[in-house]
Amino acid sequence: MAISEAAPELAGTRPRTLSVNWTKIVMWVALAPVFVYLVLPSLIVIPIAFTSSKVIEWPPPSLSLDTFGKFFADDAWTSAIASSFLIALIVMVVATIVGTLAAIGLSGKPFLGRGVLVGVILMPLAIPVVVLGLGDFAFLARAGRMLNGLQLVGTRPGIAVAQSVLAVPFVYVVMSAALAGLNPQLVRSAQSLGAGTWSLFLHVYFPAVKMGLIASALFAFIVSFDEPVVAYFLQGPDAMTLPVKMYTDIQYNLTPLIAVSSTILLAVSTTIFVALMLFVGRRSKAVPLPGAAIPTTSSSSGN
Amino acid sequence: MLVWPLVELLQAAIQGGGTSFDKLQNNPTTGLIVKNTLVISAWTMLIVVVLGYFLAFCAWRAKGAQRALIIAFVLLPFWTGVLVKNFAWTIILQEHGVVNTVLKSLHIIDDPLTLLHNRFAVIVGMAHYCLPYAFFPIFAVMIPLDPRIERAAESLGASRWRLARHVIFPLTFSGILASALLTFIISAGFFITPVILGSPSDRMIANMIDQYQSQFVDLNTASLLAMLVTAAFSVLVLLYNRVPKEGQYGNL
Numbered sequence: 001m002a003i004s005e006a007a008p009e010l011a012g013t014r015p016r017t018l019s020v021n022w023t024k025i026v027m028w029v030a031l032a033p034v035f036v037y038l039v040l041p042s043l044i045v046i047p048i049a050f051t052s053s054k055v056i057e058w059p060p061p062s063l064s065l066d067t068f069g070k071f072f073a074d075d076a077w078t079s080a081i082a083s084s085f086l087i088a089l090i091v092m093v094v095a096t097i098v099g100t101l102a103a104i105g106l107s108g109k110p111f112l113g114r115g116v117l118v119g120v121i122l123m124p125l126a127i128p129v130v131v132l133g134l135g136d137f138a139f140l141a142r143a144g145r146m147l148n149g150l151q152l153v154g155t156r157p158g159i160a161v162a163q164s165v166l167a168v169p170f171v172y173v174v175m176s177a178a179l180a181g182l183n184p185q186l187v188r189s190a191q192s193l194g195a196g197t198w199s200l201f202l203h204v205y206f207p208a209v210k211m212g213l214i215a216s217a218l219f220a221f222i223v224s225f226d227e228p229v230v231a232y233f234l235q236g237p238d239a240m241t242l243p244v245k246m247y248t249d250i251q252y253n254l255t256p257l258i259a260v261s262s263t264i265l266l267a268v269s270t271t272i273f274v275a276l277m278l279f280v281g282r283r284s285k286a287v288p289l290p291g292a293a294i295p296t297t298s299s300s301s302g303n
Numbered sequence: 304m305l306v307w308p309l310v311e312l313l314q315a316a317i318q319g320g321g322t323s324f325d326k327l328q329n330n331p332t333t334g335l336i337v338k339n340t341l342v343i344s345a346w347t348m349l350i351v352v353v354l355g356y357f358l359a360f361c362a363w364r365a366k367g368a369q370r371a372l373i374i375a376f377v378l379l380p381f382w383t384g385v386l387v388k389n390f391a392w393t394i395i396l397q398e399h400g401v402v403n404t405v406l407k408s409l410h411i412i413d414d415p416l417t418l419l420h421n422r423f424a425v426i427v428g429m430a431h432y433c434l435p436y437a438f439f440p441i442f443a444v445m446i447p448l449d450p451r452i453e454r455a456a457e458s459l460g461a462s463r464w465r466l467a468r469h470v471i472f473p474l475t476f477s478g479i480l481a482s483a484l485l486t487f488i489i490s491a492g493f494f495i496t497p498v499i500l501g502s503p504s505d506r507m508i509a510n511m512i513d514q515y516q517s518q519f520v521d522l523n524t525a526s527l528l529a530m531l532v533t534a535a536f537s538v539l540v541l542l543y544n545r546v547p548k549e550g551q552y553g554n555l
Contacts, residue, residue: 027361034354035376041391041431042383044401048394056394058401120305126540127309128492130509131529134516135308138315138526165305226384229494229509233516246386250393250499259394262387273382 042266048259056256071260079238080245081264083156084225087241090160091167091224096217098164099171104205107179122169129166133233136162140234154236162230167220174219178212179205214279218272225268309533312526319523326524332511340508343422343497344490347429348437351486352479354430355437359478360471362438363445377438380431389499392428393419396500424500432496433489437482444478477546484543488536508532 049067051060071077102121106114124132140152140162152158182205190204206213228243235244242261249258316323327333362373380388395401396418403415418424448471456466494509506514512532515525 027364030357031361031373034358037431038376038379038434040395040401041388042379044391044394045387056397057399058394058404123305126488126536127533128494128509128536130492130494130512131312131533132308134512134522134525134529135312137516138311138522139308142311162308168305226386228384228386233513243384243386246390247495247499250386250390254393258390262384262390265384265387269382269384 045259045262045266048256049263051256051259053256056254056259067256067260071257074257076240076245077257077261080240080242080261083159083239084242087156087160087163087231087239088221088224090157091163092217092221094160094164095167095171095220095223096213099168099216099220100175100209100213102168103172103175103179107176107182108184121172124166125169129227129229130233132162132165133230136165136230137233153234154239156239159231159234159239159241160224162234163224163227164220166227166230167223170219170223171216174216175209175212178209178215182208211279215276218276222269222272226265312529315523315526316530319521319527323521323524323527326521327528332506335504336506336508336511339497339505340491343425343429343493343505343507344487346426347433347490348483348487350426350430351433351437352441352483354434355482355486356441356475356479358434358438359441359445362442363448364450374442377435381435385432385495388431389428389496392424392431392500396424396427419500420502422501422505425497425505428496428500429490429493432493433486436489437486440481440485441475441478444475448474481543481546484539484546488539488543491539492532492536 047060047063048056048058050063050065051057051067052062052064053060099121102117106117106121137153140158144150144152152161186204186208187200190200195203226243228241228247231241231244232247235241240248242265246258246261249255358373358377362370362377365373393400397403398415398417398419400418402418403412406412407415452470452474453466456470461469491507492509493507494513497505497507497510508528509532512525512528515521515528
């Protein structure tokens with residue numbers, strides 16, 4: 001029976017049967033609740049941010065901008081915004097430079113110990129971030145003592161340096177992919193024509209990997225901006241990022257102000273996502289999607 | 304900056320040595336927390352592998368714009384910070400939250416259900432976080448499968464069930480294995496979600512490390528625990544790296 005049914009279809013002589021469409025309909029009906037599950041948590045915070053109520057209730061009784069006003073009048077929250085942006089910008093610069101240099105150094109011919117170096121660079125992806133957070137705390141405390149009592153734990157630069165380690169693997173993977181598209185003979189011919197290190201970088205490497213650099217920088221920024229755990233271990237009175245402030249407030253002070261913070265985080269990551277799609281997604285296939293392309297991805301920004 | 308923090312932990316762990324180990328052994332919650340970590344991670348893994356497989360299968364069957372739509376939905380949680388997600392789940396699941404309000408207005412329930420601050424909420428939140436990580440390894444092994452194998456199996460007289468059982472499933476098994484290991488690894492390291500969505504008895508191993516550090520101010524024991532966790536994770540990561548990833552049936 002199955003044979004007689006399937007054979008004409010294979011030959012393409014019979015129009016698609018109704019049963020095929022039913023399968024499709026069943027599939028999309030089953031997909032709908034999964035889609036709701038995936039999307040709802042990303043959108044539900046927005047109406048709460050515009051609530052007129054002083055407590056979190058669903059549905060919001062009416063819409064107003066009062067909560068936003070209160071949020072920006074609150075020193076603790078505005079300081080958290082400043083910390084988050086400042087730290088993410090430092091991470092963006094540091095991680096992009098370090099990750100790119102590593103990718104350039106490790107591209108090309110394999111050499112002894114290359115595998116080990118790559119393993120070390122990618123290591124933060126495979127270690128629970130809570131272990132890194134604790135390690136960063138212990139390390140920065142000791143480094144501070146050794147540097148004449150310099151305060152590193154509980155400061156914005158301290159958090160930025162520690163989070164850069166989390167962002168470097170992303171930069172490294174993106175830049176390695178971008179460099180793979182660069183013809184190594186181009187480098188050699190430029191060198192033979194007398195190009196120095198700087199002009200080699202400016203005229204050979206940079207144009208070839210420009211899109212990769214933009215993507216790396218955006219990734220590094222968002223890794224830091226959304227990262228709660230390392231920032232939690234290294235937090236201080238003047239160095240509390242938005243996710244850490246939210247973590248504390250959700251437990252002890254549940255107000256709609258957290259929804260405003262969520263909306264800001266959401267707006268920033270959406271902007272970066274759209275920027276990635278617009279600038280990078282179309283032009284270069286070499287830039288991988290986060291997670292999908294990273295070999296031993298564990299969640300770096302996370303959980 | 305990459306390696307030194309770990310060396311620092313190793314040193315502190317050795318410094319604490321046997322004393323720290325005894326502390327962990329005599330702590331009555333150690334057993335509970337290890338059990339929590341394993342049970343919660345296993346449930347999360349099971350749920351996301353099933354959902355991820357379903358999504359990957361749908362994405363594989365759909366073509367063009369429909370496939371892009373499914374992938375876009377799967378990717379969306381990637382772009383939402385973990386605190387935003389956790390806060391969203393508290394809005395959705397709390398006593399006067401979205402789920403209870405909707406169920407009440409539909410007269411399905413009279414009294415609000417307790418959905419927040421329990422294990423159910425932790426698993427819901429963790430599964431939501433992990434789903435993209437379950438989807439991609441499975442989808443990666445499915446892409447190269449020729450859709451005509453379905454018809455080939457049908458034309459040879461296979462029923463839908465036999466097709467799934469004997470053709471699709473074996474061909475995608477390595478993807479399932481990779482996605483199960485990956486999501487288990489990610490789940491076992493969760494820190495934020497058990498605290499925000501769970502009850503105090505749903506704490507996991509990462510929270511215990513934090514507890515020793517910030518509550519008991521015992522860096523040595525926290526370090527020892529962190530080193531033990533890292534060792535266990537390394538085994539899982541090595542296993543994960545041995546699973547064949549994508550396209551080994553590409554020339555089918």
